[in-house]
Amino acid sequence: MTTNQTSGGFIGDLAEAFAPPAAGGCCGAPASPSPASDTAQQADAVATACCGSTSAAQQAAQAGCCGQAPAPAATPAEAASTGCCG
Amino acid sequence: MTSTMPDLPQAPGLAAVVERVSAARMLAAVHELARGRYAGRRVGTPGGRAAAAWLAEQLRELGAEVELDSFPVTDVRELYATPVLEWSAGGQALRLEHRRDFVEHLATADSPDPRTAPLAAASEADLRGRWVLAEAGDWARACERAEAHGAAGVLTARGTDAEGWMPKMIAGPATRAVPIIALRTDLHARLADALAAGPVRVTASMPLRQISTDGRNVHARFPHAGGAGSGPRVLLAAHYVGVGDDPGMRFPAAADNASGVAAVLEAARVLTADPATRADLSVAFLDAEETGAWGSAHHAAALPSDTLVINLDGAAQLHQAASVEAGGPAHTLLATLDQAARLTGVPLRAGTMASDNRRYAAVGLAAIGIGVGMPGYQTPAETPDRVEADTLVAAARLLVASVGLLAVQTSV
Structure with missing residues (x-):
């Protein structure tokens, strides 16, 4: 592992798991911004490895990843859910 | 452990x-x-x-x-051949590498055969038959104009992961009527510079189909x-x-x-x-x-x-x-x-x-x-x-x- 942390359990408030902050990555993969060196890359630095734009990255937590349309809803509740990265 | x-x-x-x-x-x-x-x-x-x-x-x-x-x-997106992207400007040609330099945009139309055409900025009045260079983050609007004008296709920008790869996806937004290609951000900027300096010709294909x-x-x-x-x-x-x-x-x-x-x-x-x-x-x-x-x-x-x-x-x-x-x-x-x-x-x-x-x-x-x-x-x-x-x-x-x-x- 790349961590030296030995104590387990939640860091922070457990309840945050019900509304986690957007990690900026897809499917648990942390965001990997480009090694930005010019303006265009810096503008894209908050985009994720998979999402092509800042807005897509920002929407990834609430909507389908990377502009992906959600799969057909099986129930009304499901319509608010998303697909996932892909 | x-x-x-x-x-x-x-x-x-x-x-x-x-x-x-x-x-x-x-x-x-x-x-x-x-x-x-x-x-x-x-x-x-x-x-x-x-x-x-x-x-x-x-x-x-x-x-x-x-x-x-x-x-x-x-709606599964299937890449069934290796796409092509190259451009020539000022007497020099540059052939790009798929998934390192460019990648399929998931809304792309299936475009199996390489098409060669002049490049135009998205703001230009006449886009007919030309590849269109979209502003970063504005591919959808460029796409609408490209479709309305009968353009050859759209080139937009996308980042890479930390190792320089452009990750693969197989689902995405609704397919558009024109081919759309996502170009690495630094290359996108370089292409914009080349276009500002003079005529640019682009040859590209994007063999991506939608299957059930x-x-x-x-x-x-x-x-x-x-x-x-x-x-x-x-x-x-x-x-x-x-x-x-x-x-x-x-x-x-x-x-x-x-x-x-x-x-x-x-x-x-x-x-x-x-x-x-x-x-x-x-x-x-x-x-x-x-x-x-x-x-x-x-x-x-x-x-x-x-x-x-x-x-x-x-x-x-x-x-x-x-x-x-x-x-x-x-x-x-x-x-x-x-x-x-x-x-x-x-x-x-x-x-x-x-x-x-x-x-x-x-x-x-x-x-x-x-x-x-x-x-x-x-x-x-x-x-x-x-x-x-x-x-x-x-x-x-x-x-x-x-x-x-x-x-x-x-x-x-």
Whole structure:
């Protein structure tokens, strides 16, 4: 592992798991911004490895990843859910 | 992860059970699923079906009742040839490399034959028959103009991962009427500079089609002694599907999600070998996650409402803490996971897990998604050697401890 942390359990408030902050990555993969060196890359630095734009990255937590349309809803509740990265 | 864990008073013997997980078995499973014979395990492919068959065999060897459950999947984006992109300006030509320099935009029209045309800025009045260079982040508007004018296609910008790859996706927004190609951001800027300096000609193809196919979930139930019907109903899930190989380029999909599958399989092996763990345990190895979590959407509606779901998506590289997202009535399940993490020494934090867990939560089930890292995410660099043994062990122990604690809580 790349961590030296030995104590387990939640860091922070457990309840945050019900509304986690957007990690900026897809499917648990942390965001990997480009090694930005010019303006265009810096503008894209908050985009994720998979999402092509800042807005897509920002929407990834609430909507389908990377502009992906959600799969057909099986129930009304499901319509608010998303697909996932892909 | 080699230290002996302290036992919990309420779960005597659980620490010893947790320590039975085998890194060697999990690594072997990861290497197996990353083999060329599975071709990246894309939904509806012979490789994907071979992976499902292999997993079914593994589960049967553990004594499970196994079912292969098929369902239709539409709108899968299939790259069926290697695309071409090159430009010439000022007497010099530049040929670009797919997935390093440019990549398919998922809204692209299928454009198998290379087309050569002059390049135009998106703001120009006449775009007919020309490739259009969209401003970064403005591909949709450029696309509308390109379609209205009968342009050759659109070039937009996209970043790369830390290793310079442009990850592969196989589902996306509605297909447009023109080819759309995403160019690496620095090359996009360079192309804009070239256009500002003089005429540019672009030759490009994008052989990406939209197909319908069938997905195949692998469901297993373990009717071991004291198990079925006598404890909490727990489902351990992980998707086995990958994005599939490119023509001429392997995508081993070791982290996403052979690693998660390996950890779930190992957890099931350990739990079912322990007669003291009184849980009604099921396992789902899911297809079609990469195309919008269709496999879990299909499965979720058929599950009893008291099913507790733990979905693992990525168990390859624990960095600081595993990401956890909860949905549905999962408060007790989440508290149990926290307790299991303390027992096993796995740090957790709230983090977005846009994976199959959301499908289960969406139908009202208590569902938790866990992510423990995906080095090389959906690129050719997602190789089995990058899947960390310690992370696999941590993930599998966390699952075993969670189910063990759930069983204890239900029985008291």
